[in-house]
Amino acid sequence: MNEELGKRRSATGSAAWADALLLSFAQAGYSHAEPAILQPAEPFLDLSGEDIRKSLYLTTDATGEELCLRPDLTIPVARDYLASAKAGQPAGFSYLGPVFRYRGGRPNQFLQAGIESFGRQDRAAADAEMLALALEATAAFGLTDVEIRTGDVALFIALIDALNLYPVWRRRLIKDFNRKVNLAQDLERMTLATGASHNEYEGVLAALAGSDRKAALALVTDLMSIAGTTNVGGRTVEEIADRFLEQSTLKGGALPRDALKTIKRFLAIAGAPDDAVTQLRALADDAKLDISAAIDQLESRIGFMAALGIDTRATRFSTSFGRGLDYYTGFEFELHSKDNGVEPLVAGGRYDGLMTQLGSAVPIPAVGFSVWAEAVTRLGHQPAAGGSAS
Template sequence: MTLTAAPRATGSAAWADALLLSFAQAGYVQAEPAILQPAEPFLDLSGEDIRKSLYLTTDANGEELCLRPDLTIPVARDYLASDRCGQPAGFSYLGPVFRYRGGRPSEFLQAGIESFGRQDRAAADAEMLALALQATLAFGVSDVEIRTGDVALFNALIDALGLYPVWRRRLIKDFNRKISLEQDLGRLTLATGPGRNEYEGVLAALAGSDRKAALALVTDLMSIAGTTNVGGRTVAEIADRFLEQSTLKGGALPRDALGIIKRFLAIAGDPNDAIVQLRALASDAKLDINAAIDQFESRIGFMAGRGIDTKATRFSTAFGRGVDYYTGFEFELHAKGNGLEPLVAGGRYDGLMTQLGAPSPIPAVGFSVWVEAMTKIGRKPGASGSGSSA
């Protein structure tokens, strides 16, 4: 990782000087990861769907490479390869990223901060939001709306409900994809209705098995029955689809699970009010999700301690950013009156570091500044206004 002791602006833009100075004053050292990156981490963590937006090439050894489509993963990879791996460390960045975006330029600037190794998660989360608000001031933007959520709360709820593994995987995967989650909840309604599933006997036999063992059994049964290839799909592919779809149709959930999930997803508004509603839900449903609620409540306290008006923030249990590797706090800053494109966005991604090869879990949280969106509405640095609250 190439690190510089002092911020270095890109070009002569005044906002770049102001932004990087604010990051440096907060103790975040500028990182400059390589533009050319291994493609595998991006494909593994974001799925093959991202392939159509990457600029790919192959080196002489056959390794697939890409122009970096964002800076979070490259900064994390450099940190893991450094002698500071596992220790608390904070990095800032400002540089070009490359991603196909239809009619918009494929090369654009991204700025941001990544914080690794801090065990005081609630305090680190609050610091990220405070620094994100400070970053908007570098562009002269002060009138912003804060939207927050916490995927750890949803994950804790799903774990406490004791769902079949296929349902747990599907719901957690689709949490950030609202259309998919709504479809899942529709299937939940069907699954809790009357009637006997035609595969009930098979599912009863598979109950409690891990996915690999269950898939092997179904594949063997289909092979014994003489199934080889249907519609171009292999036996393994057909078995995998059967296992998922039959379980989704099979009354695999506790009868009250749907109502509990819908009640949870309806909680929104003032974060302090949300804490009261979450504790009431946990008590009524007799679910052990108090550790996740305690972490949420601690974060709100640290946010208030940093001068953020928590009553003016918009919290929702259903809020998600569409990024699979987020594991906790998520947030977006929007210009007032602009509900679509965020100016700054980020969150906690503790699971990413082990996925990138860390031998043990490393806490991680950060945010990205969408420079294009900022410069469209920004004023010169030093403009009047305060960005400490929504």
């Protein structure tokens, strides 16, 4: 690790904060990881949010494989873990290195530090530990008065599942949860949808009404095969199937008023985590929805947070909080400076579905966070070399 730190010292002018941060992560039991800078582009194109996908630096090798400069380190660390002998076993990794994104006027190469934890089944405890370590990382730079913003996409998924919506709406709402403008537009469309309008594809829409995506794709594929075509107007079979599914759902009428009211009430819950639990249980009782497992997980996490010394009353929880990355499946959080609350100092969360999407044969729990080095070094002070964040 000395050679790597030497490179960072040359790049940053001082490695005191890097030494201190990596030492604190090592003392917490996280091994140092150094993923390759050049990565396959496909995982980022398929699994990350729009903000990362549109900012990639792409290239193609001699075999035709599309590659990119790593835009973050979570997916590269996860890929290396899955390719190692530790795959499937509990393991934790820390990192500090450059990432590359187009950021419109700001430096497109910048440093990112962080932790990724794989394979732990005690999810609530692992979530709380990530938040505690993130707070220690910011404290190492003298940033102790930070705003803690948290959410949990698993609660939203549990709510949508309990409402038993059309499959196309379920998939669309969950996908758009991290994109607030899209989610608001979807809810508005659900409110205004009507089955009165005529459509030239009435027969196809009727056949697809209430179908899932797999059935819709099979039907559209068969129809297009019969017609001897593979795309229409530049749209793929998958895109056409999705469009038909959407139209068939709209044709069936607006979302039931009670379901829409429940979703909007859910998304309005915000405040201290304990208060949110109370409101969520009241909502579940009033709407007669079984989302108790997701609420129990939230309540357990709050307990572990308190046990680690985190002031939960000073933590802001919001059911509508999301980070814009498609692979998050549960707990999400950001730490912000109270003097400059727009740009996060640290951000992270749980992404249990990522490992199977990257090729794992079995699901592997995963949670982690990233420290935005340029933000914490600009707003804080550099700790002494060899110091600890704990």
